[in-house]
Amino acid sequence: MRSVPRFQARRDVVPALVAEVQRAVRAGASGVPDVPGIDVGVPGVPGVPGVPGVDAGGSGSAASTAVVLTAPSGAGKSHLLRAAAERLTVPVRIAAAEEVAAARPFALAADLLGVDRPGRLPPDFADALMAALDAEIARGPVVLMVDDLQFADAESLTILAQIVALGGDAAVFLVGSRRPQPHHDLLARLLAQRGVSEWALPGLDAIDLDLLVHDVTGGLAR
Ligand SMILES: Nc1ncnc2c1ncn2[C@@H]1O[C@H](COP(=O)(O)OP(=O)(O)OP(=O)(O)O)[C@@H](O)[C@H]1O
Numbered sequence: 001m002r003s004v005p006r007f008q009a010r011r012d013v014v015p016a017l018v019a020e021v022q023r024a025v026r027a028g029a030s031g032v033p034d035v036p037g038i039d040v041g042v043p044g045v046p047g048v049p050g051v052p053g054v055d056a057g058g059s060g061s062a063a064s065t066a067v068v069l070t071a072p073s074g075a076g077k078s079h080l081l082r083a084a085a086e087r088l089t090v091p092v093r094i095a096a097a098e099e100v101a102a103a104r105p106f107a108l109a110a111d112l113l114g115v116d117r118p119g120r121l122p123p124d125f126a127d128a129l130m131a132a133l134d135a136e137i138a139r140g141p142v143v144l145m146v147d148d149l150q151f152a153d154a155e156s157l158t159i160l161a162q163i164v165a166l167g168g169d170a171a172v173f174l175v176g177s178r179r180p181q182p183h184h185d186l187l188a189r190l191l192a193q194r195g196v197s198e199w200a201l202p203g204l205d206a207i208d209l210d211l212l213v214h215d216v217t218g219g220l221a222r
């Protein structure tokens with residue numbers, strides 16, 4: 001069973017996420033010396049392991065292929081994904097599932113992979129999506145970020161499961177977020193796949209709140 005970090009504060013999540021992606025992409029690209037663009041420099045984060053404030057529990061495994069942040073609405077998942085994306089120097093593709101998207105097969109995966117989704121879907125559309133990913137990986141490692149996985153259409157979840165199943169050998173890493181509800185069988189299956197870690201976000205602690213108030217008010221509230 002994979003161990004996951006136990007966060008002492010929310011501010012530790014982004015450095016831990018960046019470190020996990022960095023480690024996984026490096027491992028996936030092993031054998032390819034000096035892959036450009038994957039040396040992620042995070043100020044104050046002295047490499048891996050050892051993200052300050054995080055109980056060293058990252059998977060530490062070369063087979064890590066995905067991390068999914070799980071927390072209720074308003075917990076800060078989207079904010080954290082954006083912050084992590086800004087810090088990564090690996091190319092990042094981002095898409096968010098929408099509540100109405102469940103009725104639109106492949107909508108999320110097409111958006112994520114930058115493929116036009118025709119009104120009439122060809123029978124081999126799934127292959128076209130995987131081909132787009134192959135082309136992307138041929139250019140170098142890529143991080144796929146998917147927000148609001150609880151709304152994902154079933155076909156896109158199947159594509160994401162395929163991507164995760166490529167394992168640590170492919171230079172692709174999935175970062176997702178989801179609310180614990182509504183339950184989705186396919187999403188539960190994705191989370192149970194080998195190489196996937198689910199990170200439950202910690203609650204806002206006093207330090208986070210202080211920083212948040214400072215960010216929002218510019219210190220005026222002090
Ligand atoms: N660290 C932070 N600093 C400043 N604002 C934050 C921070 N974390 C969250 N917020 C703000 O709190 C609100 C809720 O955060 P966010 O939208 O990321 O939650 P969420 O978990 O994605 O919710 P949902 O499941 O509804 O999409 C947003 O307005 C966001 O900008």
Ligand SMILES: [Mg+2]
Pocket residue numbers: 077078079147148
């Ligand atoms: Mg959100």
